[in-house]
Amino acid sequence: MAALSAGKRLKSAVCATEIMVIAAPDGDVDLCCGGAAMTAEGGNGASVDATHADGTAIGKRYVNEDGSLEVLCVKAGEGSLSVGESALTVKDAKKLPKTD
Amino acid sequence: MMLLEMATSGFGERLAFTDPVANRSITYQELYDAAGAAAHDIRASGASRVAMLDVSNLAVPVALFAAGWAGVPYVPINYRLTGDEIDALLDRVTPAYLVTDADRLGHFNGRAGVDARSRQEFLETASASADPDEQRSMDPDDVGVLLFTSGTTGVPKAAVLRHRHLVSYIVSSVEFMSAAEDEAALVCVPPYHIAGIAATLSSVYAGRRVVQLANFSADGWIETARHEGITTAFVVPTMLARIVDALEGERTAGMPYLQSLSYGGGKMPLAVIEKAMALFPDTDFTNAYGLTETSSTITVLGPDEHRAAVASEDDAVRRRLVSVGVPLPGIEIEIRDDEGRLLPTGERGEIYVRGEQVSGEYEDRGSMVDTEGWFPTRDAGFQDDDGYLFLDGRADDVIVRGGENMSPGEIEDVLLTHDAVADAAIVGVPSEEWGEAVAGVVVAKGDAPANAALIEELQAWVKDHMRSSRVPERLEFWPELPYNETGKLLRRVVKERLLAPARNVRAALPLLYVADIERSRAFYCDKLGFTLADRWDADGALNWCRLVKEGASIMLQRAEAADVAHLRQERSDVMLYFLCENVDDLCTEFQGRGLDVPAPEVAFYGMKQLILRDPDGRSICFENPVAT
Numbered sequence: 143m144a145a146l147s148a149g150k151r152l153k154s155a156v157c158a159t160e161i162m163v164i165a166a167p168d169g170d171v172d173l174c175c176g177g178a179a180m181t182a183e184g185g186n187g188a189s190v191d192a193t194h195a196d197g198t199a200i201g202k203r204y205v206n207e208d209g210s211l212e213v214l215c216v217k218a219g220e221g222s223l224s225v226g227e228s229a230l231t232v233k234d235a236k237k238l239p240k241t242d
Numbered sequence: 243m244m245l246l247e248m249a250t251s252g253f254g255e256r257l258a259f260t261d262p263v264a265n266r267s268i269t270y271q272e273l274y275d276a277a278g279a280a281a282h283d284i285r286a287s288g289a290s291r292v293a294m295l296d297v298s299n300l301a302v303p304v305a306l307f308a309a310g311w312a313g314v315p316y317v318p319i320n321y322r323l324t325g326d327e328i329d330a331l332l333d334r335v336t337p338a339y340l341v342t343d344a345d346r347l348g349h350f351n352g353r354a355g356v357d358a359r360s361r362q363e364f365l366e367t368a369s370a371s372a373d374p375d376e377q378r379s380m381d382p383d384d385v386g387v388l389l390f391t392s393g394t395t396g397v398p399k400a401a402v403l404r405h406r407h408l409v410s411y412i413v414s415s416v417e418f419m420s421a422a423e424d425e426a427a428l429v430c431v432p433p434y435h436i437a438g439i440a441a442t443l444s445s446v447y448a449g450r451r452v453v454q455l456a457n458f459s460a461d462g463w464i465e466t467a468r469h470e471g472i473t474t475a476f477v478v479p480t481m482l483a484r485i486v487d488a489l490e491g492e493r494t495a496g497m498p499y500l501q502s503l504s505y506g507g508g509k510m511p512l513a514v515i516e517k518a519m520a521l522f523p524d525t526d527f528t529n530a531y532g533l534t535e536t537s538s539t540i541t542v543l544g545p546d547e548h549r550a551a552v553a554s555e556d557d558a559v560r561r562r563l564v565s566v567g568v569p570l571p572g573i574e575i576e577i578r579d580d581e582g583r584l585l586p587t588g589e590r591g592e593i594y595v596r597g598e599q600v601s602g603e604y605e606d607r608g609s610m611v612d613t614e615g616w617f618p619t620r621d622a623g624f625q626d627d628d629g630y631l632f633l634d635g636r637a638d639d640v641i642v643r644g645g646e647n648m649s650p651g652e653i654e655d656v657l658l659t660h661d662a663v664a665d666a667a668i669v670g671v672p673s674e675e676w677g678e679a680v681a682g683v684v685v686a687k688g689d690a691p692a693n694a695a696l697i698e699e700l701q702a703w704v705k706d707h708m709r710s711s712r713v714p715e716r717l718e719f720w721p722e723l724p725y726n727e728t729g730k731l732l733r734r735v736v737k738e739r740l741l742a743p744a745r746n747v748r749a750a751l752p753l754l755y756v757a758d759i760e761r762s763r764a765f766y767c768d769k770l771g772f773t774l775a776d777r778w779d780a781d782g783a784l785n786w787c788r789l790v791k792e793g794a795s796i797m798l799q800r801a802e803a804a805d806v807a808h809l810r811q812e813r814s815d816v817m818l819y820f821l822c823e824n825v826d827d828l829c830t831e832f833q834g835r836g837l838d839v840p841a842p843e844v845a846f847y848g849m850k851q852l853i854l855r856d857p858d859g860r861s862i863c864f865e866n867p868v869a870t
Contacts, residue, residue: 162244162409164410201248201419201447216244216248239526
């Protein structure tokens with residue numbers, strides 16, 4: 143469990159997934175990937191929990207239920223993201239006009 | 243750097259950047275490898291900044307990402323500044339790792355704190371094999387880019403953009419890998435403009451190839467857009483005006499691939515955007531408003547809103563064509579008075595902005611953002627009932643005449659509706675009676691007589707359409723108004739020139755006796771890019787005319803047949819001499835006009851010069867005022 147702030151980068155302990163925090167609620171967040179807590183260091187040698195193995199996709203943004211936590215997947219992996227046991231979902235891209 | 247890393251693992255084999263001048267493209271993987279190798283060299287140099295003093299070319303994105311990789315700020319510098327101005331900026335960023343063009347290199351030899359190399363040398367260094375273990379710096383609080391703001395108000399300030407500001411802008415406004423493989427963006431804004439940096443980063447994240455246009459000309463832009471199958475582009479208003487002019491007479495722009503054209507960086511005249519929408523019927527237009535200090539765009543008027551505004555019968559909706567739209571997600575806007583109090587909807591005041599991408603920080607001055615995260619933009623404007631933002635000059639442009647506040651923009655808009663007016667600028671000048679008085683400058687349309695009668699007519703026009711307090715007490719005709727290169731009116735310069743002490747003699751205007759005035763006029767206008775400012779006809783034929791190119795004017799006078807031979811004899815010791823900013827650009831322009839010109843050469847006294855002859859055999863010399 144750790145406090146998260148925008149711009150912080152974390153790695154999955156059990157797969158190749160890496161994320162960057164875009165928005166986070168105050169206080170500690172139990173951000174997991176593949177069923178194991180994400181850390182700054184990454185790989186601990188354990189394997190992905192089969193109930194958290196839907197995978198992550200590069201460039202996708204993932205949010206929790208109330209939208210207070212948002213992370214960007216910067217490297218894809220086999221595990222899927224969750225806070226504790228509740229899975230994060232892909233945030234739908236809002237179509238914006240090209241501006242530059 | 244993280245953005246490029248993602249692009250490389252997502253679509254490394256795609257083409258990332260094309261430099262049509264060098265006829266070379268690189269893929270994302272090649273860009274990544276080059277940035278890694280260059281980062282190693284930057285670290286080894288011990289520099290604290292990476293400075294870029296060059297036009298758009300492949301070294302620009304390599305240096306941007308390499309600086310991020312090496313963990314030092316990237317500082318693009320305006321190559322159009324004078325040598326002294328450039329030196330002054332460089333002194334503020336030492337020790338600097340400088341990348342510049344080969345022509346300038348000599349100037350920096352042995353200069354303290356500046357480790358200079360040419361773009362070719364830099365790209366050579368960057369092609370060395372990268373060390374895959376080269377450590378990347380990734381602190382979101384590190385400074386990514388230092389940008390000297392355009393300086394419309396004096397000494398340039400260095401705006402500080404940290405990685406978190408830039409990444410926040412890109413991640414919230416661009417969808418990763420959203421571009422199709424054949425998409426290409428034409429980037430014609432210079433590397434030292436925030437729009438150039440934003441275009442580079444967002445194209446990399448979207449996977450869209452960037453085609454670099456080093457020196458903007460309307461014909462060059464049109465040709466490159468057609469030739470490269472450009473699908474998206476960003477222009478500033480003056481560029482779009484020139485593109486529209488160049489397409490004059492054509493029914494459509496002939497660019498069916500161009501899906502989107504966005505613009506920003508200054509006020510877009512209604513006539514230009516309307517003409518552009520007719521010329522590019524299938525293109526999506528987007529107006530983007532943003533500042534250097536806000537990591538580029540903060541509000542957007544989208545394509546559907548453009549079309550709705552043009553088609554609408556409702557004045558309020560139609561007026562939105564000249565608005566800058568609504569805030570991007572995550573951006574909040576407030577309009578406040580000069581004491582920082584929130585104003586009711588519809589009232590003009592200073593625009594405040596808040597959001598993750600807003601830096602609002604300057605080097606050596608700290609953050610201008612208040613404790614609640616609001617940044618005062620110094621831009622003035624108002625919002626309509628649906629939240630559409632309209633810009634109206636700068637917050638400090640306001641003229642206070644006898645206690646009454648008035649906006650220069652309103653008066654300019656009224657002047658511009660007069661048939662004889664091509665352009666107008668209004669400023670406040672000191673007045674003993676009123677505190678400030680309204681003064682202005684007008685550019686007359688080609689055939690309008692720039693005389694006292696027209697001034698009276700324009701004063702009456704303002705009085706009829708507004709209030710008598712708005713009538714400019716002083717109004718002058720100028721051949722053109724001073725704009726910076728991104729199309730921002732330089733009111734400060736207008737004011738300074740208006741207030742400069744009156745002199746009897748202003749400037750010498752060479753009067754050239756020419757054997758065939760139509761032939762000479764065609765040469766100066768069609769080949770050298772002069773425009774006709776004034777003419778007088780006698781016996782049904784042109785007798786004399788005044789021609790203007792930017793800051794230079796000449797007069798042509800028809801010579802009588804008997805005088806021609808005599809004049810030619812007299813002419814051998816006269817040279818028409820023009821002081822210029824950049825002779826290379828002129829040479830390119832003249833060649834684009836079909837003129838066979840010799841390459842500019844550096845004279846023994848260090849100035850770069852281009853020498854031509856006009857149809858009468860008269861020598862014409864264009865020279866860079868600064869040793870290069």
